Amino acid sequence: MTDVMKAIVQTTEGDPEALEIQEVPKPQLQPGEVLVKVAASGVNRADLSQAQGNYPPPKGGSEIIGLECAGEIADTGDTDRSVGEKVGALLVGGGYAEYVAVPEGQLLPIPEGWSFAETAAVVETACTVWSNIVMEVGLKKGETILIHGGGGGIGLMATQIAKALGATVAVTAGSAGKLEVCQKYGADILINYKEQDFAEELKNKCDVILDIVGGPYLKKNMFALAEGGRMVTIGLQGGNKAEINMGVMMMKGIPLHGTTLRRRSLEVKAEIVRQTIENVWPMLEDGRVKHHIHEVLPLAQASTALKHLVDSTHTGKLVLEQ
Amino acid sequence: MTDVMKAIVQTTEGDPEALEIQEVPKPQLQPGEVLVKVAASGVNRADLSQAQGNYPPPKGGSEIIGLECAGEIADTGDTDRSVGEKVGALLVGGGYAEYVAVPEGQLLPIPEGWSFAETAAVVETACTVWSNIVMEVGLKKGETILIHGGGGGIGLMATQIAKALGATVAVTAGSAGKLEVCQKYGADILINYKEQDFAEELKNKCDVILDIVGGPYLKKNMFALAEGGRMVTIGLQGGNKAEINMGVMMMKGIPLHGTTLRRRSLEVKAEIVRQTIENVWPMLEDGRVKHHIHEVLPLAQASTALKHLVDSTHTGKLVLEQ
Numbered sequence A, B: 001m002t003d004v005m006k007a008i009v010q011t012t013e014g015d016p017e018a019l020e021i022q023e024v025p026k027p028q029l030q031p032g033e034v035l036v037k038v039a040a041s042g043v044n045r046a047d048l049s050q051a052q053g054n055y056p057p058p059k060g061g062s063e064i065i066g067l068e069c070a071g072e073i074a075d076t077g078d079t080d081r082s083v084g085e086k087v088g089a090l091l092v093g094g095g096y097a098e099y100v101a102v103p104e105g106q107l108l109p110i111p112e113g114w115s116f117a118e119t120a121a122v123v124e125t126a127c128t129v130w131s132n133i134v135m136e137v138g139l140k141k142g143e144t145i146l147i148h149g150g151g152g153g154i155g156l157m158a159t160q161i162a163k164a165l166g167a168t169v170a171v172t173a174g175s176a177g178k179l180e181v182c183q184k185y186g187a188d189i190l191i192n193y194k195e196q197d198f199a200e201e202l203k204n205k206c207d208v209i210l211d212i213v214g215g216p217y218l219k220k221n222m223f224a225l226a227e228g229g230r231m232v233t234i235g236l237q238g239g240n241k242a243e244i245n246m247g248v249m250m251m252k253g254i255p256l257h258g259t260t261l262r263r264r265s266l267e268v269k270a271e272i273v274r275q276t277i278e279n280v281w282p283m284l285e286d287g288r289v290k291h292h293i294h295e296v297l298p299l300a301q302a303s304t305a306l307k308h309l310v311d312s313t314h315t316g317k318l319v320l321e322q
């Protein structure tokens, strides 16, 4: 094997359109890591933030964009894996490339009958959704969950997992088209946030909220939470600042959580992946949870993929293939 | 038995000095309740808020002040308890009286060798502290907890329980005298909040914060929390409003909780009491957790007791005896 590989490199800092394929050094394996030859990479909104210069990789992480992929193990490092094993992988970066180094705890099997592209389209959302709605805030059967951005990659995954868990699902989205897709994937209550006030519709009714908007929705989310409800914020698409009335938090007994999967420790990530394989992979294999790929593009068109996110014209996931 | 009893009645709404003993109807027992003849009642800061008109009792609750007491069962209602049984009791109200009706799930035994006054001085704080630092935010051995208001009734109880659990305890208080008492009860790190900035002293170090200040401390508390730390707010002595940066919450992964014991359901209260008996009562009986009674006053002097809270000249608990 040569020491170089192809990868997406940003030629102008902060410009998501300035992405092109170049030759870069192959990643060096750390103890406990395997080298994966990437066949397909999932596209996430965080990739756009990173390309815009707003979401730098954690210290020591790859500068290359890309939080998830699927492919074959090309080098097993010091692990007991096998060369040629087909895997999905949760990454802190480096997915938009020919090869990526992956801690063994972040490998997932390919679900029975799924392609690389399909697998790359669900790893990040499955791990994010499971770790947040179950591990972080304990969604239970019979509860009502409000999922903001129901038509996004996270939103469709969250809707399906929540339904599989026996919850009632309310979603927000900005168009009738996206809401229709949400309904197809199981959403029970559809709210067009451009036309309706979700807080009025769901006043005191939500046991769990999965939030991606942040500041501008905080007061409304607290209004929509039932007594004993829990919220977890994983995105700040509307901004990070808000005024909070802590009296409401106390009187209703509503804990507010916030997490970023990428910043979790190796141990926590491995546990999240373990639980995701145990709980979500069977849902993928028996069809309770489906992927929803908006479009598969060649890796060289990474800029075009990110442009879809800027315009928010997509529903579900974008995938880059090699 | 006659149908009337003595109780503290407020003669001018909103005036904590206008409290006097009057004859009022004895409480009627609901299914599952026993009648306790009160020997001693603990005084809590919420009693002051209620007397000031800021903390009305929940619907259906007694209008009489008082969240905890100790005494003897005078009427067993439909329960299997015995008349004459000595008990402590967690109340939603009604403690400043000769008799009070108590759901059976909110009765606690008198710790071995403890008096009524001593028991009445620990019921509310023990249940509040256990339910929050353990049940709500899971304080673990080896972790660091910051306890605001370390010299108060809650503060001294929280310090001792946290030490018994094997945590490192930091406290804030407003005077050297109170900090000295905190140290005597086990606090490891003493911060005079009038002279030092706790957030600078404890930057990124706190795994758990037990907060009673609210709005004005929110930003500082989030600064003091370690990654993965958890905060629970149970008092708003500084006010309820704050600006929050949700990005910090996400990046550090720090859930913010808020609770009020009085508003919890009967079932949750019973579970809190059960766990408190199981976990804290042994600590009381073997001396790991001690009461700290500032002063015992006759019930008729309820106003004087509340005056101490206004002036904040007390350390630990005030108790009213009959």
Ligand SMILES: NC(=O)c1ccc[n+]([C@@H]2O[C@H](COP(=O)([O-])OP(=O)(O)OC[C@H]3O[C@@H](n4cnc5c(N)ncnc54)[C@H](OP(=O)(O)O)[C@@H]3O)[C@@H](O)[C@H]2O)c1
Binding pocket: A043, A044, A045, A046, A124, A128, A148, A149, A150, A151, A152, A153, A154, A155, A172, A173, A174, A175, A178, A193, A212, A213, A233, A234, A235, A236, A237, A238, A259, A260, A261, A262, A309, A312, A313, A316
């Ligand atoms: N913290 C973590 O660990 C983590 C992990 C993964 C993802 N995330 C975050 O989760 C969010 C969703 O990610 P994604 O990959 O699903 O992105 P996505 O596919 O672009 O979906 C985002 C969706 O949000 C909708 N939206 C925008 N503003 C909204 C508002 N005010 N109310 C309701 N919906 C709104 C958009 O729909 P419309 O066009 O209808 O507005 C879009 O469908 C992003 O912010 C991402 O950064 C966080």
Ligand SMILES: NC(=O)c1ccc[n+]([C@@H]2O[C@H](COP(=O)([O-])OP(=O)(O)OC[C@H]3O[C@@H](n4cnc5c(N)ncnc54)[C@H](OP(=O)(O)O)[C@@H]3O)[C@@H](O)[C@H]2O)c1
Binding pocket: B043, B044, B045, B046, B124, B128, B148, B149, B150, B151, B152, B153, B154, B155, B172, B173, B174, B175, B178, B193, B212, B213, B233, B234, B235, B236, B237, B238, B259, B260, B261, B262, B309, B312, B313, B316
């Ligand atoms: N949510 C619930 O379920 C629940 C249950 C019980 C109690 N509580 C609340 O918990 C709080 C404490 O109750 P308590 O009975 O322990 O009252 P307490 O005995 O009056 O103690 C309160 C302590 O707070 C200190 N303090 C005031 N401002 C402070 C500040 N800015 N920073 C640090 N310390 C400060 C005071 O000390 P200095 O004189 O030194 O300032 C005082 O010692 C109250 O707000 C009460 O309402 C809530």
